[in-house]
Amino acid sequence: MARYHIETYGCTSNRGESREIERRLRDAGHHRTPLGEADVAILNTCTVVEKTERNMLRRAEELDDEVSDLIVTGCMALAQGEEFAEADIDAQILNWDDVPAAVTNGECPTPTPDSEPILDGVIGILPIARGCMSNCSYCITKFATGRIDSPPVEENVRKAEALVHAGAKEIRVTGQDTGVYGWDQGERTLPELLDRICDIDGEFRVRVGMANPGGIHGIREELADVFARNDKLYDFIHLPVQSGSDEVLEEMRRQHRVDKFREIVETFDSRLEHWTLSTDFIVGFPTETDADHELSMDLLREVRPEKINVTRFSKRPGTDAADMKGLGGQTKKDRSKAMSALKMDVVAEAYDELVGTRREVLVVQPGHGDSVKCRDSAYRQIVVQNASEYGIEPGDFIEVEVLSGETVYAFGKPVSSPAESEEAAAAD
Ligand code: SF4
Missing domain, CATH: 3.80.30.20 (tm_1862 like domain)
Known part of the structure; x- marks a missing residue:
């Protein structure tokens, strides 16, 4: 079980991602500790302005000196991940979803202590x-x-x-x-x-x-x-x-x-x-x-x-x-x-390979800003932006067309509203 330190910068969505990372780490039996006692440090970055980017790089350098393992995630990691390597910072650059597994050192997750749903x-x-x-x-x-x-x-x-x-x-x-x-x-x-x-x-x-x-x-x-x-x-x-x-x-x-x-x-x-x-x-x-x-x-x-x-x-x-x-x-x-x-x-x-296909998805969680995270039948992650405009929210089943692949997820656009999908399902 790892001891981790986490730092979060930027907007409410980023803080939400950090909460989700912490929830999954806690459920898997890992413990948050002060930096000096941590096996691994997680830096959840923001890239809103150039000054923030410089701050993120400087903080990553400091953390790299203090811990044996550093994970950098968040917006700057995803948009400009190469800058950390260029600055000679030894870090794993990961999507938010991949952080908990990288912390576990290959061990299996531990069910919650009371094992209740x-x-x-x-x-x-x-x-x-x-x-x-x-x-x-x-x-x-x-x-x-x-x-x-x-x-x-x-x-x-x-x-x-x-x-x-x-x-x-x-x-x-x-x-x-x-x-x-x-x-x-x-x-x-x-x-x-x-x-x-x-x-x-x-x-x-x-x-x-x-x-x-x-x-x-x-x-x-x-x-x-x-x-x-x-x-x-x-x-x-x-x-x-x-x-x-x-x-x-x-x-x-x-x-x-x-x-x-x-x-x-x-x-x-x-x-x-x-x-x-x-x-x-x-x-x-x-x-x-x-x-x-x-x-x-x-x-x-x-x-x-x-x-x-x-x-x-x-x-x-x-x-x-x-x-x-x-x-x-x-x-x-x-x-x-x-x-x-x-x-x-x-x-x-x-x-x-998914780009251009249409897929039935379940809307599972809110994402950044006005986006939602969905899963297709093979659990591939498809993000739909401007969710409120389409009237979709977690729990809806919809059909989407996949517009682009973004390495570890894809962007998609609804081709039916939740109500139309329900009608189609009822007619089947
Ligand atoms: S399967 Fe191996 S890694 Fe997983 S909990 Fe058991 S002993 Fe640990």
Whole structure:
């Protein structure tokens, strides 16, 4: 669990993004600390005038000197991210949405302490279990959460029903490792749980949270069939592979090898026409050689995930990986930079392919200014501007035409009002 420091500059929207980042970090078990005690600093930037830009660069330089890991996000990062590298500042430049995953050091999220569902706007968070079946050598979360403890399917279905009745339009099924849900009860019940949640009356979508490849592999066919038959499920799966090298996976004590990961991807490819693979890579693990790093880069080029989290390895106290002789900071920086550049190319290609298509989306959250963030059936993010002019708000299902790809999201324009979309759905 990381200790983080966050600084926010600029408008109310930026502060809203920081609140969302903090909420997700808190839910994943991370702690905010004063700068002097932080493992990682997050600088949420603004770029409203030239003077602000100079201030942002100066502050980033100061933070770079004070912490081992610096993440720069916000408007200046997105619009002029290259300026930080030009100023020789060693920072990961990320979209707001990618910040929480980069802070986690490859560890799984920790469900909220009471593991009760939460309704946040139209998003319902449903923690289905706590704990995992793994013992990854770099993970500190495991010390706090232990072995998987799965409540029965019936109990989670009741919680999902309560969320839908309370107004949830997107249910996020979360857990440290959703793929091993039910293992402690002697039966792998994620497919059954998802079928049952999708059977609940109402119009809503379901997103399945992180599932380790080692847990998913044994149920991959059954699970892919569940996705194929349920329109309410976003065709999105988060499978953190962490490395393209079997030797490194062995040292990480991951429960999968690269071929198992490939087989899961192939299974989903064979069942679903348009789906999103989200994965994570840890770069600079202590035993990672140049050749291992190249294997990770090759795997990324081969499977071309639509969403990728790149985390630079950092030691967590008390873990076995913390006792390994680490790589030099420059090596980790160089590998992280190379992989982050490749990630941007791969993800941008996925969003560029959407341009010109029409997609049914759910309006999920307010965005910056008068914009809203929407998700299509494969959980790709599409931003619609001037939302109030179109009369759209979170919870609406609309059809949009995708106008442009913006690397990690796309801009779209409504081609039907919420009311027209409802009429069309009723006529189907
Ligand atoms: S699967 Fe590995 S990284 Fe995730 S919580 Fe368990 S031990 Fe930690």
